[in-house]
Amino acid sequence: MSNEVRSLNEECGVFGVWGAENANYLTYLGLHSLQHRGQEGAGIVANDGQKLRTYRNLGLLTQVFSKPEYLNSLTGNSAIGHVRYSTAGENKIENVQPLLFDFTDSQIALAHNGNLTNAITLKRELEDKGHIFKSSSDSEVLIHLIKISNKKTLKEKMIEALNKIHGGFAYLLLTKDSLMVALDSHGFRPLSIGRLKNGGYVVASETCALDAVGAILVKNVQPGELITISDLGMVVDQWTKKTKLAICSMEFIYFARPDSDILGINVHSARKRMGANLAKEYEVTGDIVVGVPNSSLSAASGYAEESGLPYEMGLIKNQYMGREFIQPTKELREKSVRQKLAAVKGVVCGKRVILVDDSIVRGTTCAYIVQLLRDAGAIEVHLRIASPRFMHPCFYGIDIQEKDELIAAHKSIAEMNQIFGSDSLEFLSEEGLIDAIGLEADAPYSGLDMSYFNGDYPTYLYDYESKK
The missing domain is CATH 3.60.20.10 (Aminohydrolase, N-terminal nucleophile (Ntn) domain)
Structure with a gap:
């Protein structure tokens, strides 16, 4: 996540x-x-x-x-x-x-x-x-x-x-x-x-x-x-x-720091709009909105603002554990999550939680985070993703070059919802993402590389064409 x-x-x-x-x-x-x-x-x-x-x-x-x-x-x-x-x-x-x-x-x-x-x-x-x-x-x-x-x-x-x-x-x-x-x-x-x-x-x-x-x-x-x-x-x-401008949409969704501006667009503000558009597209009854720290907090605040629900700090990240501890296997990754994240029981206990994350790639830790909230007393956990389904590899500078790694490439939304143990699961639409980022609408690809979501690569892939 x-x-x-x-x-x-x-x-x-x-x-x-x-x-x-x-x-x-x-x-x-x-x-x-x-x-x-x-x-x-x-x-x-x-x-x-x-x-x-x-x-x-x-x-x-x-x-x-x-x-x-x-x-x-x-x-x-x-x-x-x-x-x-x-x-x-x-x-x-x-x-x-x-x-x-x-x-x-x-x-x-x-x-x-x-x-x-x-x-x-x-x-x-x-x-x-x-x-x-x-x-x-x-x-x-x-x-x-x-x-x-x-x-x-x-x-x-x-x-x-x-x-x-x-x-x-x-x-x-x-x-x-x-x-x-x-x-x-x-x-x-x-x-x-x-x-x-x-x-x-x-x-x-x-x-x-x-x-x-x-x-x-x-x-x-x-x-x-x-x-x-x-x-x-x-x-x-x-x-x-x-x-032909096609800047990586994942820069806005996930990679860039919130205080950066990309082509004149503030990243935090774009992420807030992603969260707001997500709330408009998929209404759900809940008590509080919780973001997965740290890259999802902007989208979660936008979702909360649009839905009129309180934005709460239901998950806390251990700030003293660097990313260098991220491990290569699923088992080690899940152990790493236990060290990195903790649920705030006093906030989520007895609540219907809308959990907002920026994207799902491998999906290896989603089930653990949902369970973390349930163990803290959440009575419902509705998972909302502030980007479309990541279904296609990237060949322009992200370390996902195999389709097998992407859970959304071979699982339906219903199947993922069952795997994660969430009460519901929804993703932001491509249109909602393009609108949130707000590059010139008449630019090719709306000025964005959206190939992760739709497989429409802006260039021929040469050495990687067979992996497409």
């Missing part, structure tokens, strides 16, 4: 700085705000104008930079950073980003958020030509394509390389002369640029990271854009004109 217990993961967050003192510390602060996007590894590459230096390791940001000297050694006025969860490539230090490449004539550092759908094919072609990959992640492919390009400038090489890759990507590339920013042709992942008071630039996966370093939003990066930031300022180019 909720993000704290079900182990659905976005694979990473990226952050970059150009033209600011203490770029290493600003990057650290920015990454700290993006920690929810990846907890397996973290790293920073800093540029002092002469040389790029890096430090990276497995673990949470505070674990990676546990000693002051690790961060202090990364001097310079520009830097990029990355927090990682693996969707492609194993959880090994070789895959922790940013990746730093030392060539005879230059250095390039790369940070990538997303997942390429033709990386396997490209890797095979490159390896056949003698290329050796340092990592097993798909992020490295871009650098190899840049190096084999016969174009003259790095920008021209980038444009040629970007036109060979497919899928979801938000790239930051750092050299001693510039910070380059590229977004895929559908804008699957959010990416924003801000300005610091001293005039320096900041790039981040979410606007909450801009806020963390005191930067003012100046631009949401658009699909197909290639942006070069240097001491000369910011130059915006297009690496392709074939664009």
Whole structure:
């Protein structure tokens, strides 16, 4: 169920700085705000104008930079950073980003958020030509394509390389002369640029990271854009004109922090509207509304407001147990839930509870949470999900690439309701979700990637087509 217990993961967050003192510390602060996007590894590459230096390791940001000297050694006025969860490539230090490449004539550092759908094919072609990959992640492919390009400038090489890759990507590339920013042709992942008071630039996966370093939003990066930031300022180019906005709807539903704005839409407000639309679509008699902490609390408050029922804290999360304790097996996951969540007996006892969650993916802990409320004395538990049924895999940057993992793909609503032990179960409609997010209605796909719910993928899936 909720993000704290079900182990659905976005694979990473990226952050970059150009033209600011203490770029290493600003990057650290920015990454700290993006920690929810990846907890397996973290790293920073800093540029002092002469040389790029890096430090990276497995673990949470505070674990990676546990000693002051690790961060202090990364001097310079520009830097990029990355927090990682693996969707492609194993959880090994070789895959922790940013990746730093030392060539005879230059250095390039790369940070990538997303997942390429033709990386396997490209890797095979490159390896056949003698290329050796340092990592097993798909992020490295871009650098190899840049190096084999016969174009003259790095920008021209980038444009040629970007036109060979497919899928979801938000790239930051750092050299001693510039910070380059590229977004895929559908804008699957959010990416924003801000300005610091001293005039320096900041790039981040979410606007909450801009806020963390005191930067003012100046631009949401658009699909197909290639942006070069240097001491000369910011130059915006297009690496392709074939664009069609289809930003990941799960960013609004679940991944992004509530205080972030995506394309000008506040995430908390969108989630409240999801909850309100859910209340309009499926009325049920109840006494209190309870949200699963933490990502479902916004939707639960919207549901309560619309239904006129009191919004209560019926579940409490143990704030001192990090996500790194999420376990790979069902049995261990359920034990993990017992440590993470507790029902508030004094609130739910004798009540008909409407339990609001943001989404159901694997569904492995739903039954446990419903039982938790019943054991605390709830006389009814009505489960309401503030998104449509998650029935299709994602190939653009979420770690769900097998249909078998998705309970809604092979169980009906009635069957899931029985499995979970809830008195009723309903999901928000696709129309209700689109309305709640509120991107331009005439945009293709309403500007959203809704493929998780309807299987209508915005792109051809290349290496993953057989898994569709």
